[in-house]
Amino acid sequence: MTELAASRDGYGKALLSMATDEKVIVLEADLGKSTKSCWFREKYPNRTISCGIGEQNMMLVAAGLASSGYRPFASTFAIFTERAFEQVRNGIARPNLPVHICGSHGGTHTGTDGSSAQSIEDIAIYRSLPNMIVMHPCDDNSTEQLTIQLLKQDSPSYTRTARNKTPRIYEINDSRLEIGKGVILREGGDIAIIACGVMVSKSIEAAELLNSIGYDVAVVDMHTIKPIDTDLLDKLSSRYKALITVEDHNIIGGLGGSVAEYLSQKSNTILRRIGVKDRFGESGQAEEMLKLLNISTNDIVDTVVEVISEVK
Amino acid sequence: MFVMDLSQLKKLDVSDLVVELEEISRKCRIDILKMVYRAQAGHPGGSLSEIDLLVALYCTQLRFRVDDPEWSDRDRFILSKGHASPGLYSILSKVGFIKEKDLLSYRELGGICQGHVDMKFTPGVDFSAGSLGMGLSFGLGCALAARLDNSTRNCYVMLGDGEIQEGSVWEAIMASRHHEVGNLKVILDCNRIQNDDFVNTQMRLFDIPKKWSSFGWEVKEIDGHNMNEILDGLNWLKNNNNLPSVLIANTVKGKGISFMENNPKFHGAAPNEEQYKSALIELGVDN
Structure with missing residues (x-):
């Protein structure tokens, strides 16, 4: 049976793995228990900085630490990172300081808190900032591994993690995982x-499901949305007549937007984007939200069948 | 080119030092005027209000190495009111971080003196400012880093009074007290004017010293153009090492050029040719 795990746990584990590097500093804004930075705080209180419920201050404190040679990892809910957008833009991305932001509870999948907590625009926002790396890994193991890889980056980053458990996709230390490289x-x-x-x-x-009814469908984990893996997109667009992007994010500006921007310059491949169709969510269980917003497994199946019939 | 010998300054007794610093300030005011006039843009008012404080800070307090601007154990200076950049560029040229000819690049494409101070462009600049309300949080990060490094380096942040209308400044004030960063030292350039008009017409700040001390900071008020008071105030700041401290400097926007003084128009406007010439005379430049 497939094991279930939440990607936010991978973030918490990554912080613990990186603790041997004394330059790693963790910043929290009263949501450490949710983002899982609390595990680091428990063991390394002297390297954990509480910023209270004050995200704007937190982002710039992290920038100050980074300018002094530290490697700060700041987390809160995805939606609340957005409150500090201009601080991230002007204080982190513009001077290209290696501050690593983790926004947990991203997307409508976060569920019953309702639309105020369901960030559907975070990836689009951060992708539009020069210097930023933007990632949205799919399980705990890949989140852990990719977060640890951030230590070698000299640029800032935004990583969205999810609150709820989903099937684990990767084994620990999967050699295919590398920032900026999608995985087939x-x-x-x-x-x-x-x-x-x-x-x-x-x-x-x-x-x-599609396989059981005679369709042969490839699946790519595009965990890094920026920089998008253009080599892989080139390969996919030369191999397939149509591609489908799937994300728990507004279809404007996220993974689908990124792939569309790239393909529009050089490919005739048909692209269909499955995502939140420019609307806000509401309270509901994760699965109910995906159904409501037409991004459930069945919606993917239906879209694939439809697109394949179109391109035949 | 005029570059000061700071070691000679430090040998002077206070009365001679004050005379020297006032003369450096006068020269910096001329630089500010020339930069803004040449660019026909920029922020003279806040540069002129802050300059006496900056001159005293750089000449008597800050620990830095002009030949190694990235020296990790330097004191940090963060000009949070980053639009008042001509003032900072001027003193940076006087102590030798940049050359006098660099001042001519103010606001010009390819120049190292950006419109708003930018750490990626100018040696000696520790923070990329320009958006108000950000410097204190950044400074808190620098101060925490110094503590983690077991370093005695200090972090100085200059804020403007209009700027503290930004709510996030108060997040930073609260957080600095919570983390008890005695190495974080704020200078408030309280010139009472912001972009559109007098501060009191835009958003009254009421009792700033009382507000700040109620957040648990050490607070002292001075006349920000009286060099004796400035030197005493900066010594007070330096010696406050248990809690964060703020030196509230009451200043005059546009100080030193009569038609700019207390005139909201010169928050962000350049003088015309006639005004420029009369200002030069006021600053003792013989045309």
């Missing part, structure tokens, strides 16, 4: 789905 999780001859975050396991589920 499943080969297929008819069409490829490019997904990120919680929608990766949904896409695999859809591909398996």
